[in-house]
Amino acid sequence: MQKTIYRVAPGVAEINGKKVPTSRKVTLTEAEALYDLAHGRIEVEAPAKPARRSRRKVAS
Template sequence: MVKTEYIVADGVEWVNGARVPATRRVRLTEAEALYDRALGRIAAVPDLEALEAMTKDELKAEAKRRGIDLDHDALKADILAALKAAV
């Protein structure tokens, strides 16, 4: 069984019948993740190549979803570096 790492949305305390850890990350199989993913409660952690292909606005949204605090005028390279450091 291949497990994928997911980031849990803010305010969600339980995923797949287990308490969400402080890291807000869980590793689940596709079957285990299906329900919570369909409800938007979890999202797969994008790999580094996917991050590099994102636009600045997409990177900002990803950083916000992960709870990474950024300056309003952050450059794309700075946002990408912050996201890579969090992976």
């Protein structure tokens, strides 16, 4: 099963029967997240943007 990172809403102390970490991010399977997603207690964490590649000038 693939796990996804979710951001926990403010004021929520427990997700899936466990305390929310100080980072406010939890990793859950789709089945584990269904209840809390439906109640607005968590939301999918946006994927990190890839770093931009710097363009170096080539000496000619």
